[in-house]
Amino acid sequence: MWSCNRQAWKTLLLAILAVLVASCASTDEEEEGLPSGNRTEQAFYEAAQRQLKSSQWELAIKNLRALEDNFPFGNYAEQAQLELIYAYYRDYQNDAAISAADRFIRLHPQHRNVDYAYYMKGLASFTEGSGLFERFLPTDMTRRDPGSARESFAYFSQLMARYPDSRYAPDAQKRMIHLRNLLARYEIHVANYYFKRNAYLAAANRGRYVVENFQQTPAVPDALAVMVQSYHLLEMPQLESTSLAVLRTNYPHHPAFRDDGTFNYKYYAGASGRSFIHRITLGLFEKSDPRGFDSRELYNAEYRPEEAPLPPEL
Template identity: 40%
Template structure:
């Protein structure tokens, strides 16, 4: 009986200590904060590049005042904070959520632009390794998604202040995608897959007409058709090539051209 009383007494003591806060979680310092204070504090954290804390405060603001004047701006800032903290998945999720909830928001064009930037930064990382990795092992998914995001912005909001920069980035991305295709075409040619090389180069002709990679794509087609013994196609392609690029660095004839080409590739685009 005495043992049971001791256990009960100990339990009471523990409960009392818990009530005093010894075992309680840290109190929520934002409890009772107004929407204005939450937004101000969160914005300060964002400006100070304390992105994790900024996200916490903006999320607190959104949950506490979901219908207030700051709620939608908080959602946008959450997406931006995730973007700046390089959390691509969370940033894209926040962007998509905002666009779905507020398709007619006055600043929704910025969210389309941010979606492009998120993928653009990811594809830049991909390009940093463009000469270090086998071209067939890379998937330029982020490049295509960034281009699609910027294109959607330009199409839906042609007068947006973000449209000029989006157009510049789209031109860059077109060249990046064409460059990737050139690397793959080279890969096929160097391994004797001449038909695959020609087809890949032909795809560049149809999909990236304004890209500087067109010049080399035509040359790859000429060399591939030559290897395949497709004389008529080779001659037709060479006529187009010479007409459009009369001063091309690829214009050396015969064996000299082959040596020049391989020297150029090995020094500029080894894989």
């Protein structure tokens, strides 16, 4: 009698345990978007496709990774690796997107869509410096650390060099132009900072760097003006006159020129141009800082108001 009851209890416990296990498995599958009991390669891939279309990036990432882990040599493995890059990027996991792209390039260097991996590396780096506020509020990205911009430019350069006829090349080229303008403008911001610290040689070097390395960017006029101002303050008349002649010839309507065509050396006075009261009160009674060299509204279409007229040289 006792033996029969014991056997019945054992059977009941096993049945309950089986139900619990099945319930957990079913819950996991439902969370993953999989049909109950269907964990095939095709099921993982189709679930990921549905989640990508509905912007469920985390679930898509989970299924794409599960597909690769369980079916590394399956029919959908390579495509899943490409789509995982995209899912990471859309989920703002830029470092993970770059790592996934690097892995795909390493595993499939001759793949017909490997250019997409190069493109996504550049795109992920392009948005790497964009935090929550930058996504929704206007922010001057030229004042941010240029590290991610340089990295993105390098990745897009790799794409253009290896696959110049890629379908992604035109967009990559446009982004490279934007990044180049951004990097050049960053150098001008640094030069303006050096003026405030009376570091005129450092400011001149920044201006010269832009002129030598970022030709045809909208920052070149300001770079020349920086050089004119710096060499004037450093009492280097030959370099000053050379820079001034180039600026006047190519950009005669730069804001640093007065109406009579002479260069306004007080356009950016720097720290030395502040009043005695400003210095001893740390700016408490004279809040205004000297203006920096920044003619973007005149020479850069991205910052130009709709109603602003184009300068004659453009």
